[in-house]
Amino acid sequence: MGLWLCASPAGAAAPGDPDPTFGTGGIVYYSLGSGPSPTARLDAVALQPDGKIVVAGRGTDSNGHDSFLVARLNSDGSLDPSFAVGGVFMPQLGSGSPAFSAAHAIALQPDGKILVGGEANGSPSGFMLLRLKSNGTPDSDFGDDGKVLADLPSDGPDYPIVNALAVQPDGDIVAVGTAVFSESTHSTNELMVARMNGSYGSFDGSFGTGGAVLQQLSPPSITQHSQAYAVALQPTGGIVVAGSIDPGLPVPMILRLSGVNGALDPLFGDAGIVTYLPYPGGDTAGSFGGLAATPSGDLIGGGWAFGQNIAGEPAALVKLKGVDGSFDPSFGQGGKAVEFLGAGPNPSARINSVVAQPDGEIVVGGFATDANGDHRTLVGRLSSSSGAFDSTFGSGGEALRQLDSGAGPSSEFASVAVQPDGKILAAGLAGSRVVVERLLGAQTSSGGDGSAPGGGGGGGNQLGPQNLVATLSRLGITPAVFAAAPSGPSIAKTVGAQVSYENSQAASTMLTVLKPARGVRHKGSCVKPSRRRRGKRCTRWVAVGRFTHADKVGLNSFRFTGRVYGHKLRPGRYKLRARPRFAGPAGQAIEVGFRIVR
Numbered sequence: 001m002g003l004w005l006c007a008s009p010a011g012a013a014a015p016g017d018p019d020p021t022f023g024t025g026g027i028v029y030y031s032l033g034s035g036p037s038p039t040a041r042l043d044a045v046a047l048q049p050d051g052k053i054v055v056a057g058r059g060t061d062s063n064g065h066d067s068f069l070v071a072r073l074n075s076d077g078s079l080d081p082s083f084a085v086g087g088v089f090m091p092q093l094g095s096g097s098p099a100f101s102a103a104h105a106i107a108l109q110p111d112g113k114i115l116v117g118g119e120a121n122g123s124p125s126g127f128m129l130l131r132l133k134s135n136g137t138p139d140s141d142f143g144d145d146g147k148v149l150a151d152l153p154s155d156g157p158d159y160p161i162v163n164a165l166a167v168q169p170d171g172d173i174v175a176v177g178t179a180v181f182s183e184s185t186h187s188t189n190e191l192m193v194a195r196m197n198g199s200y201g202s203f204d205g206s207f208g209t210g211g212a213v214l215q216q217l218s219p220p221s222i223t224q225h226s227q228a229y230a231v232a233l234q235p236t237g238g239i240v241v242a243g244s245i246d247p248g249l250p251v252p253m254i255l256r257l258s259g260v261n262g263a264l265d266p267l268f269g270d271a272g273i274v275t276y277l278p279y280p281g282g283d284t285a286g287s288f289g290g291l292a293a294t295p296s297g298d299l300i301g302g303g304w305a306f307g308q309n310i311a312g313e314p315a316a317l318v319k320l321k322g323v324d325g326s327f328d329p330s331f332g333q334g335g336k337a338v339e340f341l342g343a344g345p346n347p348s349a350r351i352n353s354v355v356a357q358p359d360g361e362i363v364v365g366g367f368a369t370d371a372n373g374d375h376r377t378l379v380g381r382l383s384s385s386s387g388a389f390d391s392t393f394g395s396g397g398e399a400l401r402q403l404d405s406g407a408g409p410s411s412e413f414a415s416v417a418v419q420p421d422g423k424i425l426a427a428g429l430a431g432s433r434v435v436v437e438r439l440l441g442a443q444t445s446s447g448g449d450g451s452a453p454g455g456g457g458g459g460g461n462q463l464g465p466q467n468l469v470a471t472l473s474r475l476g477i478t479p480a481v482f483a484a485a486p487s488g489p490s491i492a493k494t495v496g497a498q499v500s501y502e503n504s505q506a507a508s509t510m511l512t513v514l515k516p517a518r519g520v521r522h523k524g525s526c527v528k529p530s531r532r533r534r535g536k537r538c539t540r541w542v543a544v545g546r547f548t549h550a551d552k553v554g555l556n557s558f559r560f561t562g563r564v565y566g567h568k569l570r571p572g573r574y575k576l577r578a579r580p581r582f583a584g585p586a587g588q589a590i591e592v593g594f595r596i597v598r
Helices: none
Strands: 002-006 027-031 040-047 053-060 066-073 101-108 114-120 126-132 147-149 159-167 173-182 187-196 212-215 226-233 239-245 251-257 273-275 284-293 299-307 315-320 336-339 349-356 361-369 375-383 398-401 411-418 424-430 433-439 472-478 481-483 497-503 507-522 525-527 537-551 554-560 572-581 590-597
Touching: 053 114, 053 424, 053 433, 066 114, 066 126, 101 126, 101 173, 114 173, 126 173, 173 239, 187 239, 239 299, 251 299, 251 315, 284 315, 284 361, 299 361, 315 349, 315 361, 361 424, 375 424, 375 433, 472 572, 472 590, 497 507, 497 572, 497 590, 525 537, 537 554, 537 572
Parallel strands: 040 101, 040 411, 040 433, 066 101, 101 159, 126 159, 159 226, 187 226, 226 284, 251 284, 284 349, 349 411, 375 411, 481 590
Antiparallel strands: 002 027, 027 433, 040 053, 040 424, 053 066, 053 101, 101 114, 114 126, 114 159, 126 147, 159 173, 173 187, 173 226, 187 212, 226 239, 239 251, 239 284, 251 273, 284 299, 299 315, 299 349, 315 336, 349 361, 361 375, 361 411, 375 398, 411 424, 424 433, 472 497, 497 554, 507 525, 507 537, 507 572, 572 590
């Protein structure tokens, strides 16, 4: 196991260039596999509040089989020796014959613990969720000694795989992916969404069937395949999932589930589903691999799609309105942007990861072919309002590099993250080695054509705050006893109680309404009673609804109507929890109590 530092040519640094303070010349290669032909790849990257970088993927074990891989890097790209063993946690979590396992997703909890999702074979087989402490050791309070390797509570598939993770404002964990059902003649895939308790890893029985939703979205056929690769949480509580369905060929798809029970949201798209078919008159195939919610609540999906009469596989981007899933006509062509980013005889490109910046720009990562048809890494930046690539970044909005110098070179980014200072982290593989690159990314005017960002919120030339985590103080609500408004949204100009707080920087704050419920003391926490959890009675607070507020630096104030999700709160005691997010992990939550009266 080792690492290589790669130097880049000297010259004036510009947005999209490798960051010279990271590794050597902005790029670090890591050889993390073992066995007779060691290989590894990274599928996920996340940024800690202290600036350290967590990556996850898979690397070969001593027998040459894939094993779980989690590593932590210092801000300069070196492996962090305070994490696991020399900065790397690489156990074989599979127990089958032969044993194999792999990590595909990372999510950071507010307490600093690290969630990693993926797969591992054995009995049960597939679904793997691991939680590590900040020092890289498994957290024994979570699942079975830090691991949840479980059959799904609903009608169990043969092999469920976790491809993406998200942490809700109330701490619960959303895991999405694919559930494989093997049969004697063929196999089918169903979209999988599970929700779990953020403290212990138990499945949330109020969601789907026993904590999991399995959806076969494709029409009946011999090859039914529905798969999920990305997830985004909306301030309204909706769970948005991106992937593909297969009505003959895999088609890019985005859907929304209710955050209450996991049902498809009939107010979104067509009965909860939006499909992307850019080539009328010919078959379309492809998938969405990346998904992000913009500060305004809209959705950006990225992936790939090709048509029957189209040469190559162009990258695909769409923008959906967050309210109903309709395509935003101001973005690209009717909400859809097909980009031929690749070169060569069969130009191809794929977007594997999408990140929405607070300034209204979008960062994407993946690959595009070069003149020889080989894969090279792609990082792009574009406007979320118009879909135009940012001409100040890289070459016409794109940074394309071949990071593998071997025979038949191939390199690709699987995941990107944006630091609060605008620098971009990209993780993936170059040949048989894993690679992490950091690019300069000074924030510029959103829109690619010098226009200001749409939807309000100030100019796009401001560099913004350098704090990694936004912080709130002095949360208050006046009056603390009031009647809920008979109609309208959660926030109004003149109706309701006035909520005020101070934010350390411009951010988006999630407001969660909680009500008291009966609980029992278990492992030092107040949890939902069950047959396995008995103890002294206590009061726990459960979420009944959420909404969001766009903050400015300093004092923020708005009126809360006492309504969530279009309904009045019933008379009783409640808490209002505020948690800010600027970039990366959410900040510390603060709470204030209030009462609703008739």
